[in-house]
Amino acid sequence: MREPLRIGNAQGFWGDAPDAPARLLSQQPSLDYLTLDYLAEVSLSIMAQQRKRNPEAGYAADFVEVVRSLAPFWRNGSKVRVITNAGGLNPKACAEACALALREAGCEGLRIGVVTGDDVLATLRAQCDGADPELFRNLETGASIRTVLDDLETANAYLGARPVVEALERGADIVVAGRLSDPTLVTAPCIHHFGWAWDDYNRIAAATVAGHIIECGAQVSGGIATRWLDFPDMADVGFPFVEMRADGSCCVTKPEGTGGCVSEETVKEQLLYEIGDPAQYLSPDVCVSLMTTRVQQEGPNRVSVLGVRGSAPPSTYKVSATHRDGFWAQGMLTLFGRDVVKKARRCGEIVLERMRRAGYAPERSQVECIGAGAVVPGVFDEPELLETVLRIGVADPRREVVERFSRELAPLVTAGPQGVTGFSAGRPRVQAVFGYWPCLIEKNEVTPVVEVIEI
Amino acid sequence: MNTAPATETTFRVRLGELAHGRSGDKGASANVSVIAYTRAGYEFLAQALTPESVETFLEPLGLTGVVRYDLPTLNAFNFVLHGVLAGGGSRSLRVDAQGKALGQALLELELPIGEGLLPLCRRADTDKGE
Numbered sequence: 001m002r003e004p005l006r007i008g009n010a011q012g013f014w015g016d017a018p019d020a021p022a023r024l025l026s027q028q029p030s031l032d033y034l035t036l037d038y039l040a041e042v043s044l045s046i047m048a049q050q051r052k053r054n055p056e057a058g059y060a061a062d063f064v065e066v067v068r069s070l071a072p073f074w075r076n077g078s079k080v081r082v083i084t085n086a087g088g089l090n091p092k093a094c095a096e097a098c099a100l101a102l103r104e105a106g107c108e109g110l111r112i113g114v115v116t117g118d119d120v121l122a123t124l125r126a127q128c129d130g131a132d133p134e135l136f137r138n139l140e141t142g143a144s145i146r147t148v149l150d151d152l153e154t155a156n157a158y159l160g161a162r163p164v165v166e167a168l169e170r171g172a173d174i175v176v177a178g179r180l181s182d183p184t185l186v187t188a189p190c191i192h193h194f195g196w197a198w199d200d201y202n203r204i205a206a207a208t209v210a211g212h213i214i215e216c217g218a219q220v221s222g223g224i225a226t227r228w229l230d231f232p233d234m235a236d237v238g239f240p241f242v243e244m245r246a247d248g249s250c251c252v253t254k255p256e257g258t259g260g261c262v263s264e265e266t267v268k269e270q271l272l273y274e275i276g277d278p279a280q281y282l283s284p285d286v287c288v289s290l291m292t293t294r295v296q297q298e299g300p301n302r303v304s305v306l307g308v309r310g311s312a313p314p315s316t317y318k319v320s321a322t323h324r325d326g327f328w329a330q331g332m333l334t335l336f337g338r339d340v341v342k343k344a345r346r347c348g349e350i351v352l353e354r355m356r357r358a359g360y361a362p363e364r365s366q367v368e369c370i371g372a373g374a375v376v377p378g379v380f381d382e383p384e385l386l387e388t389v390l391r392i393g394v395a396d397p398r399r400e401v402v403e404r405f406s407r408e409l410a411p412l413v414t415a416g417p418q419g420v421t422g423f424s425a426g427r428p429r430v431q432a433v434f435g436y437w438p439c440l441i442e443k444n445e446v447t448p449v450v451e452v453i454e455i
Numbered sequence: 456m457n458t459a460p461a462t463e464t465t466f467r468v469r470l471g472e473l474a475h476g477r478s479g480d481k482g483a484s485a486n487v488s489v490i491a492y493t494r495a496g497y498e499f500l501a502q503a504l505t506p507e508s509v510e511t512f513l514e515p516l517g518l519t520g521v522v523r524y525d526l527p528t529l530n531a532f533n534f535v536l537h538g539v540l541a542g543g544g545s546r547s548l549r550v551d552a553q554g555k556a557l558g559q560a561l562l563e564l565e566l567p568i569g570e571g572l573l574p575l576c577r578r579a580d581t582d583k584g585e
Binding site: 041042139140141224225226227265268269270271272273274275276277278279290291292293294295307322325328330364365366368370374375376377378379380391393394395433434435436438 | 490531535556
């Protein structure tokens with residue numbers, strides 16, 4: 001078995017550096033796989049709005065541009081395979097748009113695998129009418145799904161590696177999926193390449209951890225690190241890749257000559273990023289324990305991750321559902337001068353008072369003075385300031401209330417205190433709020449489907 | 456029980472001198488990793504950085520509970536801060552709705568430490584990552 005298997009990540013979220021995939025591949029032509037993660041918890045609710053306006057939309061359109069940017073590599077003989085969840089709510093439309101782009105770019109002969117079946121909205125709706133009140137309870141709050149049933153917007157199960165492995169076995173050069181458990185982008189190519197059994201839990205757990213470490217892109221190569229300020233050339237930060245060995249151990253690194261830093265510190269920080277109980281990190285294919293994991297610097301920008309243990313996964317998939325939850329807007333105003341925080345707070349009170357007097361009292365509101373301890377309110381003593389940024393947020397089920405707010409900020413430019421400045425961003429934009437509803441679904445209720453498109 | 460010699464001077468040290476970390480959101484909760492720079496620092500923090508001390512420090516944020524998980528092979532702790540995000544990423548009106556800044560905030564926490572122990576817990580000057 002050829003090793004190591006090199007798997008990179010060049011997109012940590014929807015909106016990450018658009019040139020990163022092509023850049024990573026030109027810096028590291030030996031990559032076997034490029035993984036691109038586009039989906040955060042409520043991303044699919046945004047895609048749902050796009051699909052309402054256009055039935056052919058509902059995916060990360062940026063990915064089609066990424067595919068276009070990778071076409072020259074494939075034309076020149078690159079064998080790199082791409083795995084992504086960019087398909088969002090509409091993987092087929094995404095794949096068809098990619099197929100068109102590849103045909104235009106002269107990449108005949110490539111195959112695109114399309115993974116669907118993660119969308120369980122219809123199942124949720126159908127089963128909620130049944131007798132079992134336990135079904136689809138909110139994992140965090142314990143609330144019954146019936147409280148949001150009429151407002152459900154999306155519901156997608158985090159699929160595991162099996163359908164992605166199937167697509168790779170059928171020769172897919174690009175795998176376009178919707179909701180997948182994020183580390184699956186890395187576990188699937190490992191299982192496919194090394195031929196691990198589905199109950200080889202220690203190795204699948206190790207690959208899951210490798211996937212977790214690189215799924216946020218530059219966050220492991222210097223981004224958001226405690227020592228960020230000390231790292232060289234973050235303007236050309238290298239995106240990470242893992243060198244996976246057949247025994248499941250891996251080395252995290254980045255291309256030579258790129259900026260940033262992969263160190264024991266950056267790898268440990270990312271290893272524990274957004275983790276709950278480290279003895280029970282659940283994914284669709286394995287339950288991971290980090291309790292025996294070791295992290296070891298092997299050389300400059302090379303860090304090994306060893307000793308990950310795994311056990312059998314749960315019988316359920318996690319579902320990320322979203323529901324409509326009213327509207328919100330935020331506005332900001334810069335103030336300068338003596339007693340500036342008092343003045344800013346008074347401005348906030350005036351805006352809310354004017355809304356009340358007009359009969360538009362918002363259900364929820366927040367007035368913050370940035371610079372005066374707004375980020376972690378109350379934890380630190382308020383410093384003496386000469387300048388602050390007033391930030392007001394309001395939320396309400398009624399759109400017209402939030403629209404009223406968006407018109408109440410500008411009048412402070414002339415009616416507020418001396419030293420109000422920096423109101424150049426225009427009226428606050430009214431935005432829909434989507435609540436996040438994590439719940440579980442039995443695996444036998446979900447049927448992943450794989451199709452392959454020939455270019 | 457205080458095991459330090461009665462004569463030893465005690466300093467107040469910023470957690471960030473002994474450890475690094477990072478925070479992120481988990482729905483309406485958040486987690487903060489605290490990773491000691493040395494083994495001695497890990498053992499000191501295992502005693503000194505209790506879930507109660509973290510809860511007291513961040514209490515103004517309205518959290519509903521703190522759980523500490525210990526990871527001795529990594530010299531690290533994972534603190535899960537329940538209910539700290541005032542509704543969470545999609546609902547909170549706070550500027551830090553996703554708890555991105557909680558790691559930096561916690562590293563500002565000051566702890567009492569004995570004079571003799573402090574040098575053993577601080578980060579070594581050599582930068583292994585470069």
